[in-house]
Amino acid sequence: MSDQKNDHQAAAPAVQFTAVERYFGDVHAVDGVDMAIDDGEFFSMLGPSGSGKTTCLRLIGGFEQPTSGRIEIHGQDVTNIPPFLRDVNTVFQDYALFPHMTVGQNVGYGLMVKKVPQAEREQRVKEMLALVQLPDMQNRKPSQLSGGQRQRVALARALINHPRVLLLDEPLGALDLKLRQQMQLELKAIQHQVGVTFIFVTHDQEEALTMSDRIAVFNQGKIEQIGTPTEIYEQPATKFVAGFVGTSNLINAEQAKQIVGQRGDYALRPEKVSIVAEESSVAADQCCVTGTIQDVIYLGVNTRYVVNLDMGGEMVVLQQNLRASADNPTVSHRQKVMLIWQRDDLRLLQG
């Protein structure tokens, strides 16, 4: 994937992967990854478990060594440099707080390693705990904190060292939904404030879309697509991306020939499709299919319709519930309908 942003930037990217591979025995955890992460961006690595995203993060942190390939951090080749010599810090999935130390000692650990004088250390620990909104917590033990608080301590402990790159390994995975959404916004705000490159690993596509400047979608050790959230969602490059990020109707070559007159695999987002009466007129830049309503699933904000197509196969349609009526009186189970959408909304998939 070429990176347009980087073309007009003189400085080296924050992190650069060149043909990086990491094998564990026969398992190709990372199987030829090329990517360039810009300085100061919020970059997410999104993918299902076992897709290689966490291994990539551990390669940047230095906890794993690549089997082959080259990794650079700010232009410096770090391929064989141990973690403790890298200008990178990590927020671990399980937070990895030292249980025998207080919150203050945990946050100040990096400074203690660097032999920063105690007075300065305490001052900076205080500032950092204020930044993550945990003032006056220095003397607690990690075991006395809630999950959300531990997550903040882990963040403070990593940020206090002023790393040029911060790695976050599914840090919000263990939090409940409300707290997770709150932390998503806070993380984004903190990133804005400190101006550090954030590299964020997640399997939650919504989280990635919410927080990221750019997203790399991982599958089976390879990157399927790199792009902004809008690009990833609106223009999925592959079948996998179309299916993993949000939901998509996949239109196969046979169906495509009947609908648009040419063969090819297409993806179509359910919310781009409208349900109209069977004999409606269709504009020149619109596509249409006919079918029978198979299922009506009320989801609060939306209603999801599963439609059996007359040409075979089914299509999912998502319609926003704009009015407060209990159901849409014009559409019901077993009803024959026509589905229409803008031709531009069809996305041709690679491979």
Added chain:
Amino acid sequence: MVTDAQTIQTKKLSTPEYLSRFFFNHPRTVLILLLAVPLTWLIVFYVGPLLILALQSFFYIDDYSGTMVKQLSLNTYAELFTPPNMEIVTRTVTMAAAVTLVDVLIAFPLAYYLGRFAKGRIKSLLYLGVLLPLWSSYLVRVYAWKLILSNEGIANWFFEVVHLTGVRDWLLSLPVVGGSSLSFSYLGMFMVFVYIWLPYMILPINAALERVPRSLLDASSDLGAKPGYTFRRVILPLVFPGIIAGSIFTFSLTLGDYIIPTVIGNSSYFIGPVVNRLQGTSGNVPLAAAFTIVPITIMGVYLLLARRTGAFDAL
């Protein structure tokens, strides 16, 4: 629903059903029933005898009649604190401390490898290697060491094969720890102690190490700590309770052992054999009891000190 509940209420219950429902509603009764037997055992056979032992240490032997006077006095303790007896205590405690120290040094790397790096078959084999000696008779192993260390034993043969008899002779010529042969010296006794209690040190350290998540080591390294720093600041504090647990075994087992000092060594006195002789042939039960109080007191002080240094903070 109401009618269902009523049928459940009025239905005639079978005995097991009745019992399980009774136990469900009376958790305290269950607790008492479960604890009754082990608790009785503990009190009757452990705590009780210990208290009687402590009591007997305050009795004394009448010098003329040689019989035990069942009156509380400090006569026996006065006898315990005489120089020859204190020498026995010092000798035993020094041996126990040396054995513990060396066991920690040997056990730690092995436990570390076992807990961090060994996988699959190698791990099972290593565990087996640690545990296997515990399955064979303690006496057999001690006498085996007697043979190994004797003048005709394989230890001497080994020194001759590698042409290091000079080293052996130098070791045996050392004051205090040396002796006429390995099996008749503190050195030999020390080796056997170290060998025989080693599994009791490896297992707790290994258990403590296995409980340290890998991510803590990654985090320390991530925050700039070199491996040595991580070891001192993260691994050691977290494994320390395991080391203390292991040292409780090695230290107290050495303090109380009476076989090894009898079979191996230069027949100088250790607490174990002395207690054995006092309550047996000499019939001086009060002094034997007083001698037994010594290791108990030492272990108590040791645990208090360990707690004060924060050894158990990470538990």
